[in-house]
Amino acid sequence: MVLSGLLLLPILLFLLYVIVRPRPVNIPIKNRHVFITGGSIGIGLAIAKQAASEGARRISLLARSLDQLEKAKQSIHQAYEVEVSTFSADVRDYGSVERAVNEAGPIDILVVNHGVFYIEELEKQGIDEVKTTIDVNLMGSFNVIKAALPLMKDRKDRGPASIALMSSVSGQVGTYGYAAYSASKYGLRGLAEALQQEVLANNIHVSIIFPPPTQTPGAKQALKTMPDITKIIVGTSTALLLEAEEVAKATIQGIKSGCFSIPFGVVGRAATVATAGLSPQRSFIMASIEVVFAGLFRFVGLLFQWNCYRIIEKNKNSHKKR
Template sequence: MELFSLILLSLGSAVAAVLIFLLVLSVVIKPGGARVPIKGRHVFISGGSMGIGLAIAKQAAAQGARVSLLARGRQKLEESRDEIRRDTGADVSIYSAEVRDEEGVKKALHDARTVDVLVCSQGIFVPRELVLMDMEQVRNTLDINVVGTFNLIRHALPAMQQASGNDSSPRSISIVSSQAGLLGIYGYTHYCASKFALRGLAEALQQEVIAHNIRVSLVCRPPVETPGYLHGIEKFPELTRILQRSSPKVGEDDVARGTVNGIKSGQFFVPCNFQGFALSLAFSGGSPATSPLKALFDVALAGVSRLGLIFTLRGWYNTIAKWNNAERLKGTKIQ
């Protein structure tokens, strides 16, 4: 009986300590949580004519948002607009522009007027070992994934900041990144460089726009079974395909739901599966704290998550070594 009382007392003390810690975190975390409304607001989505961008557009439209899509191809934009209107009855505007073209992006955002939720979901991905790439491919990836995101935010932000003085509801800038923006992987050198850059952009941007009640979200998606991914997977380096077997795939709709829910709850890191959540714990670093519970997980589980990652990386490097040894035994030249 005395032992049972001691166990209950210990459990009670542990629960009390956790609750007190949560209370302290709720006071000290910044910028803290926010509820970003979607219904009745203007959601502007780049890369919105297909893939993840289109799936996000459908989710937002179904929740009552007024949607604008930006992409390069006019015909595909028109088809996507008609599809969203048919499925949801929502108002959809389309803008044909290349995200690398600053003037084109500027004109599109000027014509679209004030944006409440900006979703930067354009991206390009050509997996290849660095030694086999030419610099034009590298520049193309950085221009679309990084410079294009700068163009979008730079020309959407002034109107968003100005509107914040007339409306107390938070606005949002969501940047669709990748788990490859937290963790490097074989064959992804240029892609990882672009996605790691987006994290730095997002963290610094949140500090710049918080005074205007604008929240920044970084969507850390896993490999997604988009048409482009499925079409190009046979061209991936063999080692990339082998290592990616350990990463569960998700569908476009799963990413879209996670993205919209993350925007609405004002999250900074928006993971799309458990693996993404675990990575966000291991790499939380200097990211903005938006939830006491998430901050508690960061503090309590970061070390555990890092330990799991160490074992994962051990497996990857063992796989790489075995593959290289097998190539040598076959007498092939490893490029």
């Protein structure tokens, strides 16, 4: 039996090499136009600076606050010699987004980074917060991509282009208190998977980024309403949070490599393997890992869920006794 397994392994690996799609690609940042939504602060600004360090020709930032956009522009100019354009728009307003994109001109690298972050039990959360979360995180992403696609398809530079969507580890794993946020981030994955099939013929390559909790203004605000159970499950120590610069660096590297899924750290990579499902996979090596270790990572996932439900049951029971 062991011998037959060893004989089958090369056949399996060869089949994976043949069927893995889309094919690997290298997407340059140097001398390209990088357009970033939510680019005035946090991860978006860090991505802008990372792109500038990679030699981007032009960086366009879209956000709502003119003051924050101006500060971001000056911050980039202090460190890098790069053309920076800023656009004030609410991603929920398709018309204003379309005007900004048309004014910016053809985009080579589109980073859909904007988002809002409310963490609270659904029963306690205001329906307005739920709607805002879905409208900004999900519908806002549709608005940005739909506005940008015509110009991206008609760009004079026919080299490989990229559309990268900022999801979250909460777009892979649902957690107590994250109902609305996870719904919006899970939606981005469906968008990314379908979109990749639609734009591949135009040499446009889609990435989806799954960062863990990161030190951003939005994360700090979310801690104010985060349920106690959620704090126990995910942890709230700032020492556990990634820096925005770490997320930015991995994001740009993932975009350059044309990775569909961009995870972070050992836990993030394990979650990506465990939730691979029917997502695209360019890397023959990663495809092999996903196939060979799918069962093991499913078991690890079940252990994680067991621990989550143990925490929930323990804390719910302690509240009942009070």
